[in-house]
Amino acid sequence: MDRLLLVALLVEGGVLLALVAALWRARARLAQVRELAEAERVRREAALCAEAAAAERERIYSDLHDDLGAKLLGLIHGAASAREADQARALLQDLRDVVTRSRGTPGTLGDVLADIRGEAAQRLAAVGIGLAWQELDELPDPPLDNERALHLHRIVREAISNVIRHAQARRLRVRLRFSGGQLGLELTDDGEGVESSPGRAGAGMRSMRERAAELEGDIRWTPGTEGGTKVLLSMPIERAQAAA
Amino acid sequence: MNAPFSRALVVDDLASSRAWLGRALALAFPGIAVEQAASLAEASRHLASPPPLALIDLGLPDGSGVSLIERLRGRAMCVVATVFDDDAHLFPALHAGAEGYVLKDQSHEALADMLRGIAAGQPPLSPSIARRVLRHFAPVAAPGAAAANGEVELTARETEVLRLTAKGLTRQEVAQLLDISAHTVAGYLKDVYRKLAVGSRAEATLEAARRGLVG
Numbered sequence: 001m002d003r004l005l006l007v008a009l010l011v012e013g014g015v016l017l018a019l020v021a022a023l024w025r026a027r028a029r030l031a032q033v034r035e036l037a038e039a040e041r042v043r044r045e046a047a048l049c050a051e052a053a054a055a056e057r058e059r060i061y062s063d064l065h066d067d068l069g070a071k072l073l074g075l076i077h078g079a080a081s082a083r084e085a086d087q088a089r090a091l092l093q094d095l096r097d098v099v100t101r102s103r104g105t106p107g108t109l110g111d112v113l114a115d116i117r118g119e120a121a122q123r124l125a126a127v128g129i130g131l132a133w134q135e136l137d138e139l140p141d142p143p144l145d146n147e148r149a150l151h152l153h154r155i156v157r158e159a160i161s162n163v164i165r166h167a168q169a170r171r172l173r174v175r176l177r178f179s180g181g182q183l184g185l186e187l188t189d190d191g192e193g194v195e196s197s198p199g200r201a202g203a204g205m206r207s208m209r210e211r212a213a214e215l216e217g218d219i220r221w222t223p224g225t226e227g228g229t230k231v232l233l234s235m236p237i238e239r240a241q242a243a244a
Numbered sequence: 245m246n247a248p249f250s251r252a253l254v255v256d257d258l259a260s261s262r263a264w265l266g267r268a269l270a271l272a273f274p275g276i277a278v279e280q281a282a283s284l285a286e287a288s289r290h291l292a293s294p295p296p297l298a299l300i301d302l303g304l305p306d307g308s309g310v311s312l313i314e315r316l317r318g319r320a321m322c323v324v325a326t327v328f329d330d331d332a333h334l335f336p337a338l339h340a341g342a343e344g345y346v347l348k349d350q351s352h353e354a355l356a357d358m359l360r361g362i363a364a365g366q367p368p369l370s371p372s373i374a375r376r377v378l379r380h381f382a383p384v385a386a387p388g389a390a391a392a393n394g395e396v397e398l399t400a401r402e403t404e405v406l407r408l409t410a411k412g413l414t415r416q417e418v419a420q421l422l423d424i425s426a427h428t429v430a431g432y433l434k435d436v437y438r439k440l441a442v443g444s445r446a447e448a449t450l451e452a453a454r455r456g457l458v459g
Contacts, residue, residue: 065303069327070258076349077264089349096328107375114371114412121414122347126354133412 061099068095082127083164089126090161093119097153109183109237110141112149113176116156120174127164129189130171137178142238151211152235155219156187158204159231163189169228183237189228248273249363251295255281255312256325257305261348265299265325268346268355272363273297287312297363299325299346302337310340317341317441323362331376339380341441343367366415366430367437374410377436378403380443396443398436405432 072092079085107115117133124131144152156174163169169191177184205221212219217235224230252269256262259282266278279295281287283306298320300309313322317340324337324345334345344362346355358368369377381398398406401422408418419426 062303065328073258073327073349074260077260082351085349085351092327092349096330099328099330110411111371111375114410117412118371122350126351 064095064099086123086127086164087161089123090157093123093157094154097150107144107149108141109139109144112144112152113139116153117174119153120156120160120172123160123164124172129164129169132171132173134173135176137176139176139178139183140237148215151214155208155211155233156185158208159187162204162229163187163191166192168192178237181236181238182234185233185235187231188224190224191228193223193228249276249295249297251277251279252297252299253279253281253287253290253295253320254299254325255284255287255304255309256299256301256348257282257303261301261325264348264352265355268352268359269297269299271352272356272359284309284312288315291315294320296320298322300337300342301325301348302333308336310337313337313340313342321363323359329370329373331370331372334373335376335380338373338377338437338440339444341444343437365434366427367433369406369409369433369436371410371412374406377440378406378410380440396439398439402432402436402439405429406436409433 069092072088072095075088076085076092079088120133121131160172163172169189171190173186173188175184175186175188177186208219212233212235215235217233219234220232222230222232250273252273254262254265254269256265262280262282266280269276269278277295279290281290284304285306287300294316298312298316300312300322302309302324304312309324313324316322322342324334324342325348326333326345327348328334329345329347334342337345344358344367346358346362346368350358361368381396381403383397404422405418408421409415413421415426415429419429422429
């Protein structure tokens with residue numbers, strides 16, 4: 001009898017133990033499921049947030065495109081001269097930068113220089129100024145983040161704006177050099193030069209200096225070898241990750 | 245396509261832009277009759293017998309000009325007239341079959357030059373778009389993946405022309421480097437445009453088959 005009771009107790013105990021173990025496992029699974037669900041919720045919320053931000057960005061872009069783009073286009077179409085049109089066109093180019101750079105895929109230094117060259121050729125051709133683009137050294141091609149790309153774009157755009165507005169130039173020479181980890185960008189026009197253009201030391205030049213500083217670089221203006229002005233920008237560039 | 249056009253359609257929601265593009269068309273193709281539409285809906289009224297040339301803005305009030313380009317493909321030469329010429333804006337339109345693009349903020353003279361160039365098979369291609377096209381045609385690692393592009397691939401020469409264009413070289417410089425004429429370079433670019441659109445057509449068919457639209 002005692003043995004029977006013992007067996008029964010043991011069996012019951014075993015069942016109880018198994019039950020507790022099963023319960024324990026179920027609780028653990030439940031906790032795991034809860035954790036997964038929580039992670040999924042966080043992920044979904046983040047995705048929704050990103051989606052909302054992207055949608056908001058698109059809305060702002062389309063506003064910019066519709067309102068500002070249309071107004072600038074109106075200014076260009078109504079401009080009295082090619083040079084006046086270029087001023088509005090440079091503003092439109094700034095707008096293009098904001099709309100495209102901030103969502104474009106980040107590129108390399110070579111990509112950015114190619115775009116800068118394309119834009120310069122287009123603008124200068126529109127006002128009858130020739131462009132000579134010379135790469136004197138083998139340039140490295142490291143990735144360039146959007147912010148630095150934008151600074152570089154803006155500095156060259158402003159320099160070209162000055163050439164078009166003030167210099168009475170016929171030709172612009174752009175030279176690129178690379179030595180000692182420094183990229184050298186030199187823009188030389190054959191126009192009237194610094195002294196004869198008192199309006200130059202304005203907000204444009206200040207902003208170019210600030211942007212050069214953001215690039216940890218340096219910008220200088222000197223009389224050009226071809227009678228005009230020479231703008232010299234130098235900025236550090238990593239040699240790492242040469243182009244494939 | 246080399247013959248000067250006698251009729252053209254301008255689709256743009258801004259009256260001043262339509263007038264501007266109309267003047268450029270008149271300069272490029274003297275005596276051309278310009279039809280105008282301010283929206284996709286208005287443009288569809290011209291589709292029964294479309295003019296052989298259409299200048300189309302992408303951001304129209306009732307939708308994207310890309311859909312119009314798809315409808316006109318093979319029936320008219322479609323040229324995108326835009327304010328934003330970055331690859332993200334333009335690539336879908338080129339993929340849909342546009343045979344070139346012009347920037348609306350250019351002078352009449354520059355626009356006329358570009359339009360004549362496109363009509364003569366010399367489409368423009370900016371460095372950023374050339375880069376996008378290269379990525380589009382880049383061989384995918386998996387074997388047989390070419391089917392994703394409708395088995396359309398670029399030749400070695402076309403790839404080389406695109407690579408140099410992507411670096412910002414002018415057409416003349418590309419020609420010099422490859423020891424071919426600028427005209428031949430333009431021909432390669434034209435072929436690239438054509439292949440882009442062919443790929444798009446193949447993808448559309450594939451997509452239709454997936455959805456059970458095509459038996």
